[in-house]
Amino acid sequence: MKLAIASGKGGTGKTTLTVALAQAAQAPVQLLDCDVEEPNSHLFFTKGDSKRDVVTVAVPHIDPQRCTHCGLCGDFCAYNALACLPTETILFEGLCHSCGGCMRLCPHQAISERQQRIGYIDQWRHGQIDLFSGVLDVGQAMSPPLIRAVKRHQQADKLILLDCPPGTSCPLTTTIHDADVVILVTEPTPFGLHDLQIAVETVRQLNRPVAVIINRSDLGDQSIHDYCRSKKIPILLQIPFEKRIAVAYSRGDGLLDALPGLQPQLALVLNQARKLYRENLT
Amino acid sequence: MKELIVISGKGGTGKTSLTACLATLAEQCVIADCDVDAANLHLLLSPRVHHRTPFVSGEMAVIDETRCNQCGHCQQLCRFEGISPTPPYTILPSGCEGCRVCAHFCPQQAISMVPRQCGEWYRSVSSAGPMIHARINVGAENSGKLVSLFRQQARQLAEEQQSPWLLVDGPPGLGCPVIASVTGADAVLIVTEPTLAGQHDMVRIIDLLEHFSMTGYICINRWDINPEMTRTIRQIAEQRGVSCVGLIPFDRQVVSAQLKARPVIDQPDSIAAMAIKDLWDNVHAILSTP
Ligand code: SF4
Ligand code: SF4
Ligand code: SF4
Ligand code: SF4
Numbered sequence: 001m002k003l004a005i006a007s008g009k010g011g012t013g014k015t016t017l018t019v020a021l022a023q024a025a026q027a028p029v030q031l032l033d034c035d036v037e038e039p040n041s042h043l044f045f046t047k048g049d050s051k052r053d054v055v056t057v058a059v060p061h062i063d064p065q066r067c068t069h070c071g072l073c074g075d076f077c078a079y080n081a082l083a084c085l086p087t088e089t090i091l092f093e094g095l096c097h098s099c100g101g102c103m104r105l106c107p108h109q110a111i112s113e114r115q116q117r118i119g120y121i122d123q124w125r126h127g128q129i130d131l132f133s134g135v136l137d138v139g140q141a142m143s144p145p146l147i148r149a150v151k152r153h154q155q156a157d158k159l160i161l162l163d164c165p166p167g168t169s170c171p172l173t174t175t176i177h178d179a180d181v182v183i184l185v186t187e188p189t190p191f192g193l194h195d196l197q198i199a200v201e202t203v204r205q206l207n208r209p210v211a212v213i214i215n216r217s218d219l220g221d222q223s224i225h226d227y228c229r230s231k232k233i234p235i236l237l238q239i240p241f242e243k244r245i246a247v248a249y250s251r252g253d254g255l256l257d258a259l260p261g262l263q264p265q266l267a268l269v270l271n272q273a274r275k276l277y278r279e280n281l282t
Numbered sequence: 283m284k285e286l287i288v289i290s291g292k293g294g295t296g297k298t299s300l301t302a303c304l305a306t307l308a309e310q311c312v313i314a315d316c317d318v319d320a321a322n323l324h325l326l327l328s329p330r331v332h333h334r335t336p337f338v339s340g341e342m343a344v345i346d347e348t349r350c351n352q353c354g355h356c357q358q359l360c361r362f363e364g365i366s367p368t369p370p371y372t373i374l375p376s377g378c379e380g381c382r383v384c385a386h387f388c389p390q391q392a393i394s395m396v397p398r399q400c401g402e403w404y405r406s407v408s409s410a411g412p413m414i415h416a417r418i419n420v421g422a423e424n425s426g427k428l429v430s431l432f433r434q435q436a437r438q439l440a441e442e443q444q445s446p447w448l449l450v451d452g453p454p455g456l457g458c459p460v461i462a463s464v465t466g467a468d469a470v471l472i473v474t475e476p477t478l479a480g481q482h483d484m485v486r487i488i489d490l491l492e493h494f495s496m497t498g499y500i501c502i503n504r505w506d507i508n509p510e511m512t513r514t515i516r517q518i519a520e521q522r523g524v525s526c527v528g529l530i531p532f533d534r535q536v537v538s539a540q541l542k543a544r545p546v547i548d549q550p551d552s553i554a555a556m557a558i559k560d561l562w563d564n565v566h567a568i569l570s571t572p
Contacts, residue, residue, distance in 0.1 A: 009320050010454050011294005015479065037455035038292055038486065040479040078341065078382045099361055099381035138489040141426070141461055144362075166293045166454050167319030169418070173376040177363070189540050191298065191322045198320075206376060219537050243507070246532075250508035252478035 001277050002154065003270075004179035006164035006172060006203075007186065009195035013215040013239070013255075014185045018163040019044045020255040022129050024266035028158045029129050034175040035165045036119060036134040036146045044254045045131060051123045055134070055149045056115035057098040062089050066110035073102035073111065094141055119146045121153070130158075144174040151175070159270070168202040180277045182208045183236065183269075188220030193227060200231060209276045213269070216241040234276070236269045283440050284569045285433075287464055289452035290473040291483030293320070296503040297473045299536055300558065301451040302326040302545035305410035307562045311447035313408060314436035315415040316429045316463050318401075323451050326545050329406030329413045336402050337416075339427050341380040341395040343373045349392035356384035356393060403432065405439070410545075412439055426462030429453060433463065464491065469569060470498040471527070476511035484515060488522050499568070501528035501561055527568070528561025530554050 005021070007014040015033075019041055022031045033041040060073075060082075067089050074084035081095035082102060093116065103111040119136040134150035136143050143165065154160050162179060165171035176182050182203045186196040196212070203210045212228055217238035228235050239245075239255075239262075248258035256262060288304070290297040302323060305313045315323040343364065345356075350371065357365045364378035365371055385393040401418035414436045416428065433450065440448045450467070453459035464470050472487050474480040484500060491498045500519045505512040516526045533554035539546040547555045 007293075009293060009322075010290075011292060038479075038483045040292070040482060043478045043482060076382065076386065078380055097362075097379055097381055099379070099383050100359070101381055101383040101386065104359075104383070104387065138486060139461075139493045143455075148363075169319055170379075171455075174363075177374075177376055189537055190325045190543065191320075191540065194322060194325060195320045219534070221541055246504075246507050249479075250475075250477040250511050 001274055002160045002162065002178065002180045003273050004162040004164050004176045004182045006176060006182055006184055006199060007166060007195075009186065009192055010166040012185045012187050012192065015040045015163055016044070016249055016255045017185055017213060017215070018161050020262065021266055021270060022161050023254065023256050024263050025128070025159055025270055026267070027128060030153070030155060030158050030160045031129055031131045031163065032150050032153065032160065033131070033133040033163045034147045034150055035163055036136040036143045036150065037165065037171075039133045039135050041163050042122065042124070042131060042133045043252050045124065045126050048124050048126065053121050053123070054117055055119050055121060055146050056117050057145045058100065058113040059093055059096050059098060059116045060091055060102050060111045061114045062091065063110045063112065064088070066108050068108055068110075070107065073106055076101055076105050097142065098145065118142070121150055143171045147171060147174045168198050172202065173206065176203065176208060177206050179208055180280070181273045182210050183213055183273065184210060185213045185215055186224060187216045188214055188222070188224045190223075192220070193223050196224065197227065200233065209280045211236050211273065211276060214238045234272065236272050237265060283437070283446060283448055284469070285437070285448040285450065285467045286469050286471060286565065286569065287450040287452045287467045288471045288473060289460060289464065289487065290454065291487045292474075292479055293454045295473045295475045295480065296530070296536065298322045298451055299326065299540065299546060300473055300501070300503070300530070301449060302410070303547040303555070303558045304562055304565075305449050306545050306547050307559065308447045308449060310443070310445045311411050311449050312436050312440040312443060312445045313411055313413040314432050314448065314450045315413070316432050316459070317451050317453050318416050318418050318428055319453065321415055321417065323413070324408070324415055325543060326540065327408035327410050327413060328543065329404070329408035329415065331404045331406045333405040334402050337400055337428065337431070338397040339400045340398050341382070342375060342378050342398045343380070343384050343393050344396050345371065345373055346392045346394065349390045351390055353389060356388055359383050359387055400428070405435070411445070412443060414439065426459050429459045429462040460490070461494075464496060465494055467496070469565075470496055471565065472498055472500045472524070473503055474500055474515060475503050476505055476508040476515060478511075481511070481515050481518065485518065488519065488524055492522075498524045499527045499565070500524055501526065501530065503530045504532040505529040506531045527564040528557060530557040530561070
């Protein structure tokens with residue numbers, strides 16, 4: 001099962017929960033940190049031997065010997081990444097989406113592709129957990145290619161947990177569009193509710209089953225409950241605010257370090273998610 | 283006019299609540315909510331909308347079924363999961379990045395490109411001053427383009443109104459929208475928290491600011507959750523030439539103010555509000571010195 005844990009609003013405890021779910025599973029798990037702009041899952045594990053793979057994307061390389069400055073590639077590029085000047089054709093790497101169109105199009109075969117680094121993926125093993133952490137290089141603008149590279153490590157026979165990027169735009173949809181179940185972590189405040197509504201719409205538009213976990217459940221009001229009831233969204237777990245959890249988190253300790261008693265409830269969350277997944281298949 | 287961008291990298295550090303307070307404290311400011319993905323500022327500043335403008339950004343492919351002969355060429359060429367993997371071939375709007383490759387190379391000329399409607403943006407009057415904000419459509423691309431458009435509109439508005447301040451609630455993360463929001467601003471205020479994740483993300487933002495040779499300041503929210511970590515974060519920032527302009531204590535009043543749809547600065551007995559006043563005095567003093 002591919003279980004995506006997302007949040008709409010940031011800082012709701014999504015990463016803490018993802019890590020705790022991985023620990024509570026007591027089975028082989030792949031934890032994929034797809035929050036590549038701010039990957040934080042690895043902070044909850046002791047540093048061990050890691051394997052690092054560099055991730056690249058293809059960017060065009062223009063051969064000045066062959067280019068006749070016809071201007072076709074510049075007219076074609078949807079992102080204005082190519083400037084065709086009378087004596088030179090220039091690529092603005094920051095704008096290129098690596099679509100490959102210009103290379104195909106050039107009538108003089110002046111364009112080839114070369115690999116350009118955008119970030120890396122670190123891999124660790126911690127007991128039964130395989131952690132894959134994608135890290136976008138600072139100054140790089142586009143995260144979806146790196147997210148896709150992280151997701152290529154998925155093995156269908158394992159439980160896969162995806163720590164999603166924040167928000168509801170392309171990084172999130174890239175992560176969850178093929179997930180089996182999406183859990184949205186929220187908090188019972190007006191901000192939490194507002195962002196939850198948008199996240200639910202996004203997930204439903206992609207036709208994924210959705211469930212909710214409420215964190216800091218006693219620090220707000222009832223509006224999340226009312227909303228979930230009206231939309232028939234199951235609430236799988238509620239975690240009250242405890243300074244103990246906040247302090248443990250600040251030190252890099254996980255949820256289960258602060259509240260070991262939560263393990264059975266988290267295992268139950270995984271079972272309920274599996275149930276949602278099966279219901280969706282039938 | 284001074285433009286101050288408030289960003290946090292990591293979400294949930296209280297960036298938006300803080301921005302709402304600063305906007306309330308700054309006399310005559312123009313406000314822009316560039317956190318379009320999780321636009322929440324309007325929940326605290328109750329803007330009344332005066333103008334709404336739809337915006338389109340980029341394009342999307344559309345297949346004309348009457349011309350398509352299902353050859354699958356487009357599917358092989360698309361590098362973005364924009365076309366369904368199996369026939370009948372259809373465009374998947376959540377994957378299509380509008381690169382035009384399929385449209386250009388379809389042997390039947392069955393594909394055309396249409397502009398992508400991404401949402402609406404608003405010019406409003408809020409409880410803290412004129413405000414620019416937006417609602418983006420579900421799953422629409424949140425590119426730096428929208429953020430750039432907003433800042434440009436907000437600047438224009440600030441100039442018209444002769445406002446001394448432009449306050450921007452910045453987007454999360456470190457990618458394209460953030461880069462578009464910080465370049466060219468007078469100062470960037472990083473809101474962090476005393477956690478390992480907060481520290482980690484702050485360092486990445488400082489790297490980013492250095493990359494673009496920009497001046498940043500930090501403030502630490504809920505600093506008393508872990509005073510030791512607060513000290514560490516402060517030291518790291520100061521070693522990189524980024525000074526700390528405020529420490530805000532944990533205060534349940536922030537949530538209770540939010541439930542009343544008001545910034546916490548309105549609660550007279552709130553300890554967070556007092557700390558935020560000090561923070562604003564510091565920022566004001568720094569940015570007012572030429
Ligand atoms: S299409 Fe080819 S020949 Fe024409 S300007 Fe581009 S690179 Fe040069
Ligand atoms: S690969 Fe695509 S996006 Fe990049 S320069 Fe060529 S046409 Fe433009
Ligand atoms: S390339 Fe054109 S004709 Fe072939 S499947 Fe795609 S849309 Fe249809
Ligand atoms: S326009 Fe580009 S991204 Fe969109 S479907 Fe066609 S090839 Fe794929």
